[in-house]
Amino acid sequence: MKTIILAGGKSSRMGKNKALLPIGGKSIIKRIAEEFTPISEEIIIIANIPEIYNELDLSIFPDVPEFRGEGPLAGIYTGIDVADEDFCLFIACDMPFVSRKIGEYLIRELKNSGVDAVIPSHQGRVHPLFGAYHKRIQPFIKENLLNGKRKMSHLLNEVNAKIIEKQDIPEELQVEWEYCLWNLNTLEDYQKALEFYQNINKL
Numbered sequence: 001m002k003t004i005i006l007a008g009g010k011s012s013r014m015g016k017n018k019a020l021l022p023i024g025g026k027s028i029i030k031r032i033a034e035e036f037t038p039i040s041e042e043i044i045i046i047a048n049i050p051e052i053y054n055e056l057d058l059s060i061f062p063d064v065p066e067f068r069g070e071g072p073l074a075g076i077y078t079g080i081d082v083a084d085e086d087f088c089l090f091i092a093c094d095m096p097f098v099s100r101k102i103g104e105y106l107i108r109e110l111k112n113s114g115v116d117a118v119i120p121s122h123q124g125r126v127h128p129l130f131g132a133y134h135k136r137i138q139p140f141i142k143e144n145l146l147n148g149k150r151k152m153s154h155l156l157n158e159v160n161a162k163i164i165e166k167q168d169i170p171e172e173l174q175v176e177w178e179y180c181l182w183n184l185n186t187l188e189d190y191q192k193a194l195e196f197y198q199n200i201n202k203l
C-alpha cells in the first residue's frame with residue numbers, strides 16, 4: 001500500500017504551518033512519515049509549497065492544477081493520481097498520534113470487504129482524513145469538485161464507505177483508537193497534544 005500525507009492546507013486557525021509543529025523534538029509530519037515507513041511501499045506528500053518538506057526526502061507533489069488548494073478532497077484526488085495504486089491510506093498532516101497498526105487494519109478491511117473506503121469514527125464523528133480509499137472513487141471526487149462540493153461528507157454519501165467504530169476493531173487496538181484520531185486545528189489543541197505527549201512518556 002502507499003501512504004499519502006495531505007499537507008496542502010492553510011493552517012489559518014493555527015496561525016503557523018501545522019505539519020511542522022514539533023512534538024517530542026520532531027515535526028508532526030516527520031512523526032507520521034516515520035510511523036508509516038515500515039508498512040508503506042512509498043510515502044507521498046501532497047503539498048502546495050513542496051520545498052518546505054524537502055528535508056524529509058520523500059516524494060512531494062502539488063495538487064493537480066485543476067483543483068489546486070480546493071481542500072482535502074483535492075489532495076485526495078491528486079494523491080490517487082500520483083500513487084497509481086488501488087489501495088491508499090490518506091493521513092492529514094495534523095494528526096500527530098496516528099498509528100500504523102490502525103492504518104494497517106483500515107487497509108486490510110478495504111481489501112477484504114471490497115468497499116470503496118474505510119473510515120474511522122469516534123463518538124459520532126467520522127475522521128475521513130485518516131482513511132483507506134480505493135482508487136475507484138476518483139471519478140466521484142472529480143465530479144464533486146467540478147460541482148463545488150468540497151465536503152468529505154458528500155463523497156462519503158456517494159461511495160460505498162464502511163465506517164469503523166471503536167468496538168469493531170480488535171481489542172488490542174482499542175487503547176490507541178482515541179488518541180490516534182486526534183487532529184490539531186488551534187494553538188490550544190497543540191498545547192494539549194504537547195501535554196498528552198509528555199504524560200504518556202512519563203508512564
Ligand SMILES: Nc1nc2c(ncn2[C@@H]2O[C@H](COP(=O)(O)OP(=O)(O)OP(=O)(O)O)[C@@H](O)[C@H]2O)c(=O)[nH]1
Pocket residue numbers: 006007008009010011012013014046047048063068069070071072074075076091092093094129185
Ligand atoms: N493537498 C491539500 N491538502 C489540504 C488542502 N486543504 C487542506 N489540506 C490538508 O487537509 C488536512 C485538514 O486540513 P484543515 O485543517 O481542514 O484545513 P487547513 O487549511 O489545514 O487549516 P485551516 O486553515 O485552519 O482550516 C490537513 O492535513 C491539510 O494540510 C488542499 O487544498 N490541498
